[in-house]
Every structure is written in structure tokens, then in C-alpha cells.
Amino acid sequence: MAHQYPGTFITLEGPEGAGKTTQVRLLAAKLDAAAVPYVLTRDPGGTPLGKQIRHILLKPGNPVAPMAELLLYQADRAQNISEVILPGLKAGKLVICDRYIDSSVAYQGYGRDIDLDLIKQLNEMSTQGLKPELTLLFDLESEKGLGRLHPGGHDRMEKEAIEFHHKVRQGYLTIAKQEPDRFRLIDATKALHSVQDDMVRLIGELMAGKKAAFI
Numbered sequence: 001m002a003h004q005y006p007g008t009f010i011t012l013e014g015p016e017g018a019g020k021t022t023q024v025r026l027l028a029a030k031l032d033a034a035a036v037p038y039v040l041t042r043d044p045g046g047t048p049l050g051k052q053i054r055h056i057l058l059k060p061g062n063p064v065a066p067m068a069e070l071l072l073y074q075a076d077r078a079q080n081i082s083e084v085i086l087p088g089l090k091a092g093k094l095v096i097c098d099r100y101i102d103s104s105v106a107y108q109g110y111g112r113d114i115d116l117d118l119i120k121q122l123n124e125m126s127t128q129g130l131k132p133e134l135t136l137l138f139d140l141e142s143e144k145g146l147g148r149l150h151p152g153g154h155d156r157m158e159k160e161a162i163e164f165h166h167k168v169r170q171g172y173l174t175i176a177k178q179e180p181d182r183f184r185l186i187d188a189t190k191a192l193h194s195v196q197d198d199m200v201r202l203i204g205e206l207m208a209g210k211k212a213a214f215i
């Protein structure tokens, strides 16, 4: 058990264009149909404050220094933890967060070369030490992911050079290897419904182990 609350905490990670957001919408429809109590949130932008921070972070052309970027993502996360994630877990819900601590390690650590230990300490602070029980890494080649978006990307992060995105993807694969109990890889190049089947199966295994309600 990664935490002491009655709910279940799962995060979704991956490089640009991996389809996490589409997949989570499909899953939400199934959870609704099965009346499973859940909360869906995202980093950045899961709260009203977070939406403002997200706008600052993703606005194309906004000058944001790497350290300011890291701290803004952390500020968003601290708000999401206190306003959405912890209340959801305390209420016994399935909490699914689209991106979380591993995005900071992959993007600001491996992507921007900020010290990994510093990022891990900040992650601890902003989350009050809360780790997910399961992290699904939607993996695909950076070129493929970016190719699914508008040419050249549309937000400030997507517009980064391809070398940056390569480092992010390799970073994710490295982190996943370091914590094999928490991470499960999903091949995001597969067809939409196969990716959805993989996601449902992996979450279902965790929920069955906890004897928690699922679809």
C-alpha cells in the first residue's frame, strides 16, 4: 500500500501525443456506467488555481526559466493534492490523475537537466509524500506522438525541439525500470480499443487485489 487512505490512487504518464486524455475519457464513461465512485484530475490544471498556472505554463512564446517552470508545476500539484486528490482518497474514491510527479522528473529532470534529487524533494513537498499505487506509462516514439498533434505542436512544451522530447521519453523509460512495482507500460501505438483494453485490465488487476469496486 502506497498510502493509508481508503481510496485508490492511479496516475497516467507519457510523452506528447500518447493518447492518455482520450483513453481516460473512454474509461470515465465505463466508470459512470458501473457507478464506480471516482475522481478524474490532471496536472497541471486540475483546480481553478491550476488552470491559471496551466495557462502560464503552456502559452506559446511565454518566457519561462527552467527553475520557474519546475516550481510552477509543483505549485499546481500542491493545490491539486489539497483540493482534489487527498479529499477524493479520504472519501474512498478511485482517483485518477493525468500526469503527476513522474512528469516533473521526465520533463524538468531528464528534459531540462535539472538535478533529479532536487526534483524528487520538491515532489515530496508538493504531494505531502503521496505516491500512486499504480502508474500507467503510455509509451510511444516521440516522432509518432508529436505527429499525432498539429504540425509543430501547439503549446509551449510541444513546440520544444525533438531532442528535448527524446530525452523525456528515455527519462520515462528509465524511471519505469527503477520502480517496476509501481509502473506498467502500455504500448500507445496500438489501436484505440486495444490500448483501452490494456488500461482496463491493468487497473482491474489492482482493484481486484484490493477488493475494490470496478467495472
Ligand code: TMP
Binding pocket: 016, 042, 043, 044, 073, 074, 099, 100, 101, 103, 104, 105, 107, 108, 157, 158
Ligand atoms: P498535457 O496535460 O496536455 O499533457 O500537457 C501538460 C504539459 O506539461 C506536457 O507537455 C507535459 C508538461 N509537464 C511538465 O513538463 N512537467 C510536469 O510536472 C507536468 C505535470 C507536466
